[in-house]
Every structure is written in C-alpha cells, then in structure tokens.
Amino acid sequence: MTLTALLKTASVSALALSIGVASTAQADTWRYAHEEYEGDVQDVFAYKFKEYVEDNSDHTVQVFRFGELGESDDILEQTQMGILNFVNQSPGFTGSVIPAAQIFFIPYLMPTDEETVIEFFKTSEAINEMFPELYAEQGLELLQMYPEGEMVVTVDEPVRSPDDFQGKNIRTMTNPLLAETYRAFGATPTPLPWGEVYGGLQTNILQGQENPIFWIESGGLYEVSPNLVFTGHGWFTTALMANQDFYNGLPAEDKELVQEATAFAFDYINEYVPGLSEEALQTILDSSDEVTVTRLTEAEIEAFRARAPQVEEEFLSMTGETGRELLEQFKADLEAVTN
Template sequence: MNKQKGLKLVTGLSALALFTCTAAQADNWRYAHEEYEGDVQDVYAHKFKEYIEKHSDHTLQIYRFGELGESDDIMEQTQAGILNFVNQSPGFTGALIPEAQIFFIPYLMPTDMSKVVSFFRESKAINEDFPKLYEQKGLELLKMYPEGEMVITLDEKATTPEELNNKKIRVMTNPLLSETYSAFGATPTPLPWGEVYGALQTNMIQGQENPIFWIESGGLYEVSPNLIFTGHGWFTTAMMANQDFYQGLPDEDKALVQKAADHAFEEIIEHIDGLADRSLEKITKNSDKVTVTRLDESQIAAFKARAPQVEDKFIDMTGDSGKALLDQFKQDLKDL
C-alpha cells in the first residue's frame, strides 16, 4: 500500500472509529458509494436507506465519494467488515473479480433502455452466476443495475478509430477497459477519479468516458467539451454487502435487506429514465463550447469491428469461467 492510499484508508477508519460494535450486531449500518450527492448511486443508496428505516428500527449511514477514500478504499473497508454495504462498479471490482470486466466488452450490451432493463431483471448471468463469483471474495451481491449509456468526451470531435490515435483517454484501473481503448486506437491511461478533471484541464489526457449524468455532475464538459455517442455500452454498477455481516443477520433482516435492494432497483430504473436527456440539456445550456456527435451505423461499424479482440482478451484473462459467463450473457441477450 503506498503512502497516499494508506493515509486515505486511515482517514476512513478514523471516520468510522465511533462504531466499535461488530457488523452483525450493528443497528446503525454503514453504506458507501462512488458518486456525489444526487447522482444515481446516491439516489439508490437513499432509496435503500428509506426502505430499511421505514420497515425496521435500523438506521443507515451513507458515505459519498471521497468521504472514506476512493473506490478501492471503500471496497477494502467492506471486505474488512468496517462497512456493511458498498456500491462499486465492475470497472473497479474487475481487479478483484476478473469476470466482472465483462461489462467492458464493447457492443456486447444493447443501448436501448427497455432492453437493458429487461436484461438486468431476467438475466441468469446477472442474477445467478454473478452472486457466486462475488461470494468467493467475501461479498454478498444484492443487486446489479444500469446507470446510463457510456459517452466519450474528447478535446476535439472524432467519428473514426483513426481519429483516436495518440489520444490519451482516461480509463478506470481495469485491464479490459484498457484493452477496449487500445482496440479503438487510443492510448488508455488509468487514473483515479479524483485526478481526471485536472488531467483534462492540463491536457495530460485528451479524453475520458462516463455516463452523461456523471459528465454533467462532475463538470467534465468544461474541460473536455466534445461529446461522442459511440453506442458501445452502458455503465453498470453493483450493490453488495460484507458476506459475514449478511450471513450473521437473522432471517427477518436478510429478507429486509433483499426487499430494500429490490425496492431501490425499481426506484432507480424510474430515476434514470430520461436522465441522460435532462443532463445533456443542462450541459448544452451551461456551455456554448460543447459539441454533440452521435455516430451513425456505418461509423459505429468501424468501432464494432474492433470489438472481437477485446472479447478474446476477456477469455484469455478469465479462462473457462469467463467463457461460460460470456456464453450465458449472449444467451440471455438472445432470449430477450
């Protein structure tokens, strides 16, 4: 652990020092996520909290991005039992659970929202296979849900992979996402979220990808104003619990947690409906420098033609378990 990361973790531990009881005994549960106030994960967390507190005597303390460190810090704290619940995207979980990187195979997932939602509701891979993978890492997977279509922002307009050549594009610390942008022709540059705005502002990097609501919330359009809709995937996240904590709960509390997770899922699906359009409207209203490029089918085909090498890399990284998961993903999508 480097010094900076160690200091962040110590800060997080200090912030939780008042809660000395074990997770299984705690009436005040602790939940951390990766986003800001009002963002999708924050809305999900508060809907979860509302259900828990309405239907029990338990209370829930929510920690937003930066309050306990970055994504890797809150995962470590959850695995250690300091936090009871954590919301973390597969972009970061991929280092812990390589198969979770499947969401970064470009053009695997549909971009139509109704199909995306149906997939998350009905997919065997999502609802049966993934919980077993998380269980192996001491985590109880409670819910996976979509946040929004991924959008690339750049320092200039682009419609072809060739125009991404020599562009340093920030990626999460995720090997498969790096492979995706290498395939697209760019130079993938892993950076923690806290450094992205400044890196764009100083031209250390020339682009990044995120859902449009996060581009608006984080002000990324201010320093990376060219928005490119490539249709290559949706941002997915996962809400989970420390497994020892969860397994130590009485049956009535386990049922409560499951119902709260399901309730928050339904609420978040309603919340993200139209969210991208509302966020884009705010962006274009706030800046006259923003450009919006939506690739047509022929332009998308040039990017899609490079996707198979990412799929091959995923199988190389994950072996038989990854191949089986990918086959199930494709079958689930076909069944839609």
Template sequence: MKSSAIFTRAAAGALALGLSTAAFADTWRYAHEEFEGDVQDVYALAFKDYIEDNSEHTLEVYRFGELGESDDIMEQAQSGILEFVNQSPGFSGAWLPAAQIFFVPYLLPTDEQTVYEFFDESEAIHEMFPELYAEHGLELLKMYPEGEMVVTADEPVTSPAEFDNKKIRVMTNPLLSETYNAFGATPTPLPWGEVYGGLQTGVIDGQENPIFWIESGGLYEVSPNLIFTGHGWFVTASMANKEFFDSLSSDEQQMLREAADYAYGVTMEHIQGLADESLAKIQEASDEVTVTRLTDEQIQAFKERAPQVEEAYLEMTGEDGAMLLEQFKADLEAVQGN
C-alpha cells in the same frame, strides 16, 4: 402497594423491552462512488429508506471522497469496516476478472428498454454473478445499469483513426484498456479524483462516463466534445460484507433483499430520461460543447474491432468467463427475441 408493584413490573418490562430493542438496533454503513443526487446516491437513499421504515436499524450513507476512492471503500467493505458498498465492475474487474464482461464493447445494446429487461431477467446477473462475488467475501444484492457510456475528448472523434495517440482515461480495469487499444487510443489509468485536473492540464485527452456523471462532475468544462459511440453502458453493483450478511437472521436477510429490490425500482425509474436531461443542462451551461452521434456506418468501424476485446476477455477469465459470456449472450438473445 399493589398498584406500585404493578407499576414497577410494568416499568421493568418496558426497560427490558427497550434494552432488547436497542441490542438489536444497529447503525450500518453504506459507501458509494458518486456525488449527492447521482444515480448511486438515489439507490443508496432508497435502500436506506426501506431499511429504516421496516426495521429498527439505521443506515449511514457515505458519498464519493468521504471515505476515500473506490478501491478504499471496497477494502473497507471486504474487511468488515463497512457493511455495504457500491462499486462498478470497472474497478472490481482487477480482482474479479469475469466482471469485466460489461466492458466488452457492443455486447450490451443501447436501447434502454432492452437493457432494463436484461437486468430484470438475466440468469447471468441473478444466478452466476452472486456466486462470483461470494468467492471474494461479498453478498451481491443488486446489479443495475446507470446509463449509456459517452466519450469526451479534446476534439470530435468519428473513427478509430481519429483516436490515434489520444490518451483516454480508463478505470483500473485491464479489459477497458484493451477496448481503447482496439479503438486506436492510448488507454491511461487514472483515479477519478485526478480526472478533471488531468483533462484541464492535458495529461489526458479524454475519458468516458455516463452523461449524468459528465454533467454533475463538470467534465464538459474541460473536455467539451461529447461522442456517442454506442459501445456500452455503465453498470454498478450493490453489495454487503458476506460475513456480516450471513450473521443476520433469515428475516433480516430477506428485509435487505427487499430493500435492494425497492432501491432498484426507484433507481430504474430515476434514470429514465436522465441522459436527455443531463445533456440539456450541459448544453445550456456551455456554448463550447459539441455533440457527435456516430452513424451506423461509423459505429461499424468500431464494432469490427470488438472481437479482439472479447478474445482478450476470454484469455483473462478462462472457464468462468467463457461460461458467463455464453449465458450473457443467451440472456440478451432471449430479451431481444421477446
């Protein structure tokens, strides 16, 4: 009888522990904007690994198209359907104007090491952006760069004059439209799902993306002229629904921050050399591809048009944008000084 009672109490204790664990073990959802194996997917899977290795929770990762396009997954994250979302300021710029700072051309340098150090150390990134995202119901976990922006077009371009009358696809981002207006092109907003077909049919004449995305999305097949203008980097952000994040214990919040730090480290290692690898794959796959790297003199012709985009940014964003831009430049100067 005694041993039976001990067994019963032990079994009840184990069941209670199991129920307690189950009660706190949730399945969370994370959606991003890219395909399997792309940079955001690398980040998401590293984030997932850390969470599942360090908690009882599991994380489901959804890739481009599985829950809709960028605007769809952001709406789901802000409404609480998704716990986590990854979205570029290229899309969030419509509702968070200050985030369009990444589309002021020639603000970020093209030197990889300088860019990495900037994202590691920037006060604008680590202190100012979280406050801006919080105002829209989002907890900013990490902002990170994916790669230098490369333009593809129906023919090589080396000057603003050669962009004349070219319809260049842009994200739903007012400042990016200002950039291509300044460059002499005709900016044409288009959802990502329509870009390949738009290039194929001539609805648009070109687009911009980091080179790995041009390769993985097959854009070079219908837009084979690659133009390295040196005007900026593609940047993205990993976020949590703020109400969900605030409901977690301090330990769980810390675990998620550590997961974001871990995923960031994995991702930064992944993108080193990725552009060269992607370009090599493109050139191996197609004999029609041309690569145009603008000279310093050619770049200068585009740089001379950048101030009008910066002015437009300040008009769109007011005091928030002015403060962010000032800090952004100070952070860059500090990194470049080092």
C-alpha cells in the same frame, strides 16, 4: 504522507472507532458507501435503500459518498474487511479482484435501448445466478446489479473514427479490459482513479475519458473536455454488495429486510434512469456554448464494432473457462430480451 492520505486515514480510523462503539451500543447502524456524488444514480439508490430500511425497522443506514472514505478501491477493501457493511461499486473497479466482472467492458455487447437493458438486468441468469457465486468467492454478497446509463466519450476534439483516436490519452478506470477496449479503438488507455481525472483533462495530460452523461454533467467534465461523442459501445453498470460475513450473520428477518430494501431501490432506479441522460445533456448544453455533440452513424459505429472481437478474446484469455461460460450465458440472456 500527503494531506489527502492523512485525511483519508483519519476518516477511516474514525469510522473504525465508531464501529467499536456501534457494536455494543448501536449495533443496528449499517454503513453503506458508494462512488458517486449527491443526487447521482448510486446516491439515489442508496437513499431509497436507506428509506426502506428505516421505514420498516429500527435500523439506521449511514451513507458515505465519493471521497468521504477514499477512492473506489478503498471502499471495496473496507467492505471486504468488514469496516463497511454495504458498498455500491462498478465492475470497472471490482474487475481487478473479480476478472469476470469485466464482461461489461466488451464493447458493443450490450444494446443501447434503455428498456431492453433494464429487462436484461431483471431477467438475466448470468447476472442473477452466476455473478453472485463469483462475488461470494471474494467475501461479498452480491445483492443487485443495475445499469446507470449509456457510456459517452468526452474528448478534446470530435472523434468519428478509430483513426481520430490515434495519439489521444483516454482515461479509463483501473480495469485491464477497459484499457484493451481503448487500445482496440486506436487510443492510448490511461488508467487513473477518479480524483485525478478533472485535473488531467484540464492540463491536457489526458485528451479524453468515458462516463455516463449524468456523471459528465455532475462532475463538470464537459468544462475541460467539451466534445461529447456517442459511440454506442456500452453501458455503465454498478452493483450493490454486502460484506458476506455481515450478511450471513443477520437474522432471517433482517436478511429479508435487506432483500426487500434492495428490490425497492432497484424498482425505483429503473423508473429514474430512463430520460436521465437527456436531462443531463440538456443541462450541459444550457451551461456551455463550447460543448459539441457527435452521434456516430451506423457506418461509423461499424468501424469501432469491427474491433470488438479482439477485446472479447482478451476477456476470454483473462478469465478462462469461467469467463467463457459466463459470456455464453450473457449472450443467451441478451438474445432472450432482444428477440
């Protein structure tokens, strides 16, 4: 077993031991993990949730950031097992257990306008009524989905067409549909956990990756992959979930508290995200003279958009009638906020 694996096992074992103590002496400590660093969007959301809970009850919320309990798949599994009470995670990882969650990786399905995207997440029937049922099938109470930022591709050289992606290994989350997206774009998709991305770019095992710009800045990805390409193909989406047995076992007042804390954090993040990308990009530009920024023209985007239907067809083949119904509602909800 590697040192990393040993440390992760020790951390989870210590957490499990603390749960045994908490169940008898401190049952009001709720354990919440997310997949980002201090000050990133999920972290801000988590601490707003924590703030509301602790200001309005005797409960406390213990927040675990990326790496403290393992990778994204680890904290999802720990939530399903009941070791964690709450987890904040992208559908990019939950897509392996909830295939329909991969809908967010159909390129050019979502608009790029921030206000429109936020309104969609507030009002969408697909988001707020259909998705909770799908998550419940996996023992998860879906509390809130929300957008974090437009996806940006970083590469070893500027890219303006699918031909430019030929021969490039582009890191994707461990998500089959996202891999299909980059295959359609002309690249070679390379699914990897986050912990291996920086080193892969640094050693040229990878020639690129995608993430929202704030994560590119906070993770230092621009240091080893300095060419930023705005393709306009999608948004990074995440979701706050609870272990369903834990949530269902809460008294009514605590369920209401969880819902109110979630709404409080969601309202805050909807004010926090707009403008965040511009600030992060400026920080990157101020930090490095090697960074280039490429914003595709509408004509250049069209060459990528023309390849989106094959990804949509792959989504439907993966998800069957469930995916078809979800996609139809998703498109209807988007039309309602764009017209």
